[in-house]
Amino acid sequence: MKSSLLIANWKMYKTVEESASFARLLTERLRGWWNPEEVGLVVAPTAVAIFKLAQSLADGGVQLAAQNMDLGTEGAFTGALSAYLLHEAGARLVILGHSERRRYFAETDALVAEKVEAAWHAGLTPVVCIGETESERDRGETQTVLDRQLAAILKKPLGSSHPLIIAYEPVWAIGTGRVAQNQDVGQLAHLIRRWLDQVQAPAAVPILYGGSVNPENLAGFLSLDDVDGALIGGASLSLDHVVSMVKVAMGARQTDTSIAKG
Ligand code: PGA
Numbered sequence: 001m002k003s004s005l006l007i008a009n010w011k012m013y014k015t016v017e018e019s020a021s022f023a024r025l026l027t028e029r030l031r032g033w034w035n036p037e038e039v040g041l042v043v044a045p046t047a048v049a050i051f052k053l054a055q056s057l058a059d060g061g062v063q064l065a066a067q068n069m070d071l072g073t074e075g076a077f078t079g080a081l082s083a084y085l086l087h088e089a090g091a092r093l094v095i096l097g098h099s100e101r102r103r104y105f106a107e108t109d110a111l112v113a114e115k116v117e118a119a120w121h122a123g124l125t126p127v128v129c130i131g132e133t134e135s136e137r138d139r140g141e142t143q144t145v146l147d148r149q150l151a152a153i154l155k156k157p158l159g160s161s162h163p164l165i166i167a168y169e170p171v172w173a174i175g176t177g178r179v180a181q182n183q184d185v186g187q188l189a190h191l192i193r194r195w196l197d198q199v200q201a202p203a204a205v206p207i208l209y210g211g212s213v214n215p216e217n218l219a220g221f222l223s224l225d226d227v228d229g230a231l232i233g234g235a236s237l238s239l240d241h242v243v244s245m246v247k248v249a250m251g252a253r254q255t256d257t258s259i260a261k262g
Contacts, residue, residue, distance in 0.1 A: 004222055004249045005040040005165070005206050005229035007065060007127060008236030009095060012046060019049035020056055022239060027060045029243045036061035039249040040229070044095055047081055054090020065093035065127060068101055071118050083122030093125040097149070099171045109152035116153050125163040127231070128153055129210065134172035146188060150195045158201040165206045166192055167231040173211025175234055182220045185209050189226035215244035222252040
């Protein structure tokens with residue numbers, strides 16, 4: 001029986017107050033029917049809102065992710081935020097290697113790999129984003145790109161102290177309203193699963209799809225064998241959409257259970 005995971009990536013949107021009021025309303029709207037064991041829910045607000053949200057979401061089952069982190073523990077690195085600081089503020093996961101970080105902040109595969117190690121060290125679960133650009137896809141290089149990005153982070157056997165989440169996000173589908181075909185996502189998620197098998201990752205490593213996910217198309221992605229959830233940007237800024245997507249994921253799980261029972 002598959003459990004699913006939804007991660008809301010708010011990017012550079014929502015003030016601290018807006019984030020806090022969203023979190024309060026979200027907790028109210030989920031009360032009584034949402035089961036976090038069945039559908040995990042993670043919110044990645046701006047870094048300045050993490051501490052406040054950690055206090056308001058403390059017992060509700062919604063977890064917090066940072067959207068990025070810097071290397072190092074502490075030191076003279078003006079402007080940097082270490083994994084330790086984010087963990088102390090209340091984050092339990094960290095999104096790494098998002099295509100916007102790779103594109104606008106020149107993050108390389110090697111840097112992402114270093115950050116993954118630092119996140120593990122601080123007790124954060126890295127959510128590593130991989131995916132091809134439109135021109136790479138047009139040149140038929142999608143698999144090569146994914147292989148390169150995965151090779152950078154999956155160099156050794158993973159144990160229980162290396163929790164990991166992989167998000168496949170085709171760059172051309174992010175924020176564009178164009179989604180990848182379910183069949184293509186299914187095949188690429190399978191390729192990612194084979195990579196994880198090679199490093200003996202625990203079967204529990206979730207693989208997410210990201211790129212213009214919304215309440216209408218979510219169920220299709222969740223129905224794919226190797227896809228365990230979604231990383232959601234634009235649609236996660238709306239409370240109604242987040243509540244709808246949690247409902248969709250809870251429903252998809254129930255369908256799954258009835259299929260399993262025959
Ligand atoms: P999107 O963003 O849902 O707005 O396409 C996804 C992401 O950037 O993680």
